[in-house]
Amino acid sequence: MPSAQNKTLYDKVYAAHLIADDTIYIDRHLVHEVTSPQAFEGLRNAGRSVRRPDCTLATVDHNIPTSSRATYKNVKTFIDEPDSRLQCMTLEENVEAFGLTYFGMGDQRQGIVHVVGPEQGFTLPGTTVVCGDSHTSTHGAFGALAFGIGTSEVEHVLATQTLISRKSKNMKVQVDGVLAPGVTSKDIALHVIGKISTAGGTGSVIEFCGSAIRSLSMEARMSICNMSIEGGARAGMIAPDEITFEYLKGRPLAPKFDSPEWHRAVKYWESLQTDADAKFDIEVYIDAKEIPPTVSWGTSPQDVVPITGAVPDPAGETDPIKKAGMIRALEYMGLEPHTPMQEVAVDKVFIGSCTNSRIEDLRAAAKVVKGRKVAQNIMRAMVVPGSGLIKKQAEAEGLDKIFVDAGFEWREAGCSMCLGMNPDILSPKERCASTSNRNFEGRQGAGGRTHLMSPAMAAAAAVTGKITDIRKLMSNEYVAQAEGSPKIDIAPENEELVSDEELDKAADVPQDSTPSSTNAHAAGEKPTGIPKFEVLKGITAPLPIANVDTDAIIPKQFLKTIKRTGLGTALFWALRFNPDGTENPDFILNKEPYRQSKILVVTGPNFGCGSSREHAPWALLDFGIKCIIAPSFADIFFNNTFKNGMLPIIISSPDTLSVLATEANAGQELEVDLPNQTIRNGAGEELCKFNVDGFRKHCLVNGLDDIGLTLQKDNLIAEYEKKRSIEWPWLDGAGYLSKHRKPVKVDAVKAPTTNRGAAKDIADW
Numbered sequence: 001m002p003s004a005q006n007k008t009l010y011d012k013v014y015a016a017h018l019i020a021d022d023t024i025y026i027d028r029h030l031v032h033e034v035t036s037p038q039a040f041e042g043l044r045n046a047g048r049s050v051r052r053p054d055c056t057l058a059t060v061d062h063n064i065p066t067s068s069r070a071t072y073k074n075v076k077t078f079i080d081e082p083d084s085r086l087q088c089m090t091l092e093e094n095v096e097a098f099g100l101t102y103f104g105m106g107d108q109r110q111g112i113v114h115v116v117g118p119e120q121g122f123t124l125p126g127t128t129v130v131c132g133d134s135h136t137s138t139h140g141a142f143g144a145l146a147f148g149i150g151t152s153e154v155e156h157v158l159a160t161q162t163l164i165s166r167k168s169k170n171m172k173v174q175v176d177g178v179l180a181p182g183v184t185s186k187d188i189a190l191h192v193i194g195k196i197s198t199a200g201g202t203g204s205v206i207e208f209c210g211s212a213i214r215s216l217s218m219e220a221r222m223s224i225c226n227m228s229i230e231g232g233a234r235a236g237m238i239a240p241d242e243i244t245f246e247y248l249k250g251r252p253l254a255p256k257f258d259s260p261e262w263h264r265a266v267k268y269w270e271s272l273q274t275d276a277d278a279k280f281d282i283e284v285y286i287d288a289k290e291i292p293p294t295v296s297w298g299t300s301p302q303d304v305v306p307i308t309g310a311v312p313d314p315a316g317e318t319d320p321i322k323k324a325g326m327i328r329a330l331e332y333m334g335l336e337p338h339t340p341m342q343e344v345a346v347d348k349v350f351i352g353s354c355t356n357s358r359i360e361d362l363r364a365a366a367k368v369v370k371g372r373k374v375a376q377n378i379m380r381a382m383v384v385p386g387s388g389l390i391k392k393q394a395e396a397e398g399l400d401k402i403f404v405d406a407g408f409e410w411r412e413a414g415c416s417m418c419l420g421m422n423p424d425i426l427s428p429k430e431r432c433a434s435t436s437n438r439n440f441e442g443r444q445g446a447g448g449r450t451h452l453m454s455p456a457m458a459a460a461a462a463v464t465g466k467i468t469d470i471r472k473l474m475s476n477e478y479v480a481q482a483e484g485s486p487k488i489d490i491a492p493e494n495e496e497l498v499s500d501e502e503l504d505k506a507a508d509v510p511q512d513s514t515p516s517s518t519n520a521h522a523a524g525e526k527p528t529g530i531p532k533f534e535v536l537k538g539i540t541a542p543l544p545i546a547n548v549d550t551d552a553i554i555p556k557q558f559l560k561t562i563k564r565t566g567l568g569t570a571l572f573w574a575l576r577f578n579p580d581g582t583e584n585p586d587f588i589l590n591k592e593p594y595r596q597s598k599i600l601v602v603t604g605p606n607f608g609c610g611s612s613r614e615h616a617p618w619a620l621l622d623f624g625i626k627c628i629i630a631p632s633f634a635d636i637f638f639n640n641t642f643k644n645g646m647l648p649i650i651i652s653s654p655d656t657l658s659v660l661a662t663e664a665n666a667g668q669e670l671e672v673d674l675p676n677q678t679i680r681n682g683a684g685e686e687l688c689k690f691n692v693d694g695f696r697k698h699c700l701v702n703g704l705d706d707i708g709l710t711l712q713k714d715n716l717i718a719e720y721e722k723k724r725s726i727e728w729p730w731l732d733g734a735g736y737l738s739k740h741r742k743p744v745k746v747d748a749v750k751a752p753t754t755n756r757g758a759a760k761d762i763a764d765w
């Protein structure tokens, strides 16, 4: 452990939240409709309450249509797609039943969860922030330790306000110097990922530092931290400074500006700097002037080239797994090696997502678009602001008019075509210039082709009809600022909000309840169960693919369920099935004996990268696969498997992996013995040993659910909360909740009548 003088920012925030044995306190929990239904269901089944409703903020973003809300009354009548509607209605029932602050579709503050948190001042320096969403890394721009979690962990945080989180490695990405004109924080992010790869940050928390980073606005910093998950990192962080404090001034959920509490908070926030002699496990140095406007060519965020570059040639790649991946990516993307990127025509343009949908992004795009028209060949160009308040701000500045005059659609806030869980999708083979963060196969729609780039570059592609070097369209006034622009109210008294009395009535709130008294069940808490894992013997399927992302393990259309079961048929959907729905006979799990597989041996690194969707392990489990062996795993996926009684095994020796893959290729069974940490062949001969974390092994072998175990530490959690109230009083029950709602006791939680149509309409509040 580093001494008091040589700590990184991450070391400091982690240490300040440590309660016991890798258990950290969570200050801020953001919730959305996709990854929460099963977590709330788990709470209900165990009779548990939400420990800190005052530290929890919910909104809908992934499933909602981005069409005009002029006729909006409620989600039940507004959302056509039944599964999307069900997921949003389920969230509304849950926030009502558990007494949580919620920004619904009728509320101007609704938006993408990672846009809303910072905008409201819910995200603060030095806090721990989690959400059932991989891009929670965004909030690290404030010097918060912010990371995505799976649904089981969402349940853990709701119930305990803590998380079991092992200390990660410290990684530094230092970018010094001045960015060249036309180069934005999105280009920094893409350039860094191209350099370190999508697995480069695995097991690490990245601190972004250096003069180029310091010069960035908060919004630009958020775009970089947002994409640190694409670099495989657990989280990205930037030390707070004057730019951070300036951004937080006047935010409704931040300490009141210039109050004694504000000054106390700023003093603390100023201490959140990496000490001069702190050591990092990994260091990456980049000269800002070497970063060009950057664009992706393939199906992984690491597949990037400078805008002046060309599509790469797999012929030059010697690693067989990488070469096969490149060939597949080029075929999927419909690109020929050596094609100059600027000759690639696009069909659609998407400006939005939690990476690039903030006001500065829209201003940068509008500057390029102003006085120009969307090119003839562009079938659809959309601007989707990240929140209702950003939309309002942009309209006050007249940006909507610039976009609409040019031929863009001006939409309502949501995730939209970033992943297309709502109606905004690409058709097969359509090519999109997108400001989002992921270009995985099928990400924006089955068969759709995504090129990642900055908002200015996407705007340039819209007006020229092809991928374009932004520098060709730039005028001298190109700056991401709007001097003297009108300021809108970011804490509007929302007419859509129902009255306090109605809220209290709706939640049946006991007036005397306090946050720390909500854990009515804590004292007698017994650990409940997950399936035990001891010895697993079975057919093992070989998978020689690198960077298998969770979108590939289970695509977005299957995330709309509110259950954990029945996802086996969706496993590896695009690999297993042809576009016409027939089976792809070449895919390993469609062959005998692999249809019966219980184990997967993956020979490429970084299995399970990308999204935090726990649907990925649920789908594997439902198919029958309980153990995955791979050279490395993405962090969130790795955690999620254990929570479901599954065992991910890291085998980093290529020779050992090849022995296991040979058995698998021969259709032989393997035997995984967890108590003895041994893998044997079908005849019982030992092939290798493996390592596993002691606590995780204990939970798996004994079938223990760690929520129950954590709740046994209730006195430590309560003690920490007392200390937190004294040291950082601004983190308690502030803002909207204290104004509108009180937390609920466990026995006041009413199970909703049903998750289906019979449930009563719930207005936004």
Ligand SMILES: CC(C)[C@H](C(=O)O)[C@@H](O)C(=O)O
Pocket (backbone or CB within 6 Å): 034, 035, 062, 132, 133, 134, 135, 148, 419, 559, 610, 611, 612, 613, 614
């Ligand atoms: C739905 C959610 C689990 C997912 C994530 O974790 O990232 C989504 O936001 C995405 O971008 O793929």
Ligand code: SF4
Pocket (backbone or CB within 6 Å): 061, 062, 112, 113, 114, 133, 135, 353, 354, 355, 414, 415, 418, 419, 436, 437
């Ligand atoms: S990455 Fe896309 S889908 Fe995921 S939270 Fe951000 S905007 Fe939504």
